[in-house]
Amino acid sequence: MTRALFTHLVKDLRIEWRTLDAMISMLFFSGLVVVLFSIAFDPRGAFAQQIAGGVLCVATMFASVSALNQAWSREIRHQVMDAQRMVPSPGAELYLAKAIANFLFVTIVQVLLAPFFFIFYNLHIAGQGWLLLLVLPLGTWALVGNGVFFAALSMSSRNRELLLSIILFPIFIPALLAMVQATTSIFTGDSDPTLWIKMLLGYDIIFTTASLLLFDVIFHAE
């Protein structure tokens, strides 16, 4: 980890610790999704096992979007972004630091949400539960890695919140599918999630590499 990356990361974590802007909105949205789905569907028996993976992913997705929308808002306010564009350290480090910070925020929300999720959906893991420790981070990284990149791309737009969802969700669909299928396989134990996990890993490598290579172009665009 380079010094600039560490500096950006510490700054983002410090500001979030002081304001809790992203964490509060994420907890609210994800909690709402979990509770509403448990009311809308009968959360008992095998059906709960079937839909739980999807609910978890949707809750993560909506929660992340609220945080991602704020990822660059502090940089836009008071034109701090101009100061960032003038420093000699590469913009890709700022991107990576923001992605790591948002990854940590979403992971914390997932950890806080997990007990409620298991209680509301009366879940019993039939498959290899430890694989969730691979699936959830990989899926979360797919979301925040792309999300931070596209949030930067849309930050100069007036309708940036809307634009982010419009760009991000279609691109995230392959990772969403892999995440839901892998999670459902783990909950039900019906099939092997390995293929889906490999797909998530491949998705993460490709999109993170592309984002790192392209970030300076959008960062320095007028």
Place this chain on the structure above:
Amino acid sequence: MNVNASAAAGKTPSARFDQVSKLFGTFAALRQVSLDLEPGRCYVLLGPNGAGKSTLLRILAGLLRPSHGTVRVFGNSDPHESRARIGYMSHAAMLYDELTAQENLLYFRSLYPGRACLEPADALRQVGLDPDLNRYVGQYSQGMRQRTSLARVLLHVPDLLLLDEPFSNMDVESVRQMVELLARFRQSARTIVLTTHQRDLAAPIADWVITLQAGRVASLDRGAPTA
């Protein structure tokens, strides 16, 4: 009108504008501006709103690209090559509200690896702020933000200092202190370009006064610096 004072003096300019125009859609913010900026000089840009002062500064800072013409800063046609040597202060504070002044400066200082930077506390003292003030910048008055912003741009000791309306929101005493600070800065062979609507405030340090009108250099007057 061309401004080529440094070429006449045989000095290598800090920055050179050659027939630079900047278009925003069909609106021309700058029109064929040619300009040489010498080291150790202070240039004051005057002009009404929309004359192109801020656009000129943003092009020098590398935040905007010219639509036509070329800009060289310290000999580089790509301004990004020179960005470690440029300090830019805009109308906005360019600081994080949720951090203290010290934390803001420590953060930006870390982003200039390999450059001899001032200590944040020293930079704050130079602009007349108490480095031990443990308040978030969001709780500062407009004038204090302005000073902290100036401390931020002085932090990495830039060779080219670009200040957009630095005297706005400042009381008379603060302006006097800032002018003294800028005079010391200029004496160390560094270039200052500042925009203002208040010609009198900048007069003590102005080597050249450039008036922009509708994106063109309308007049160039030699100043009579006293500081």
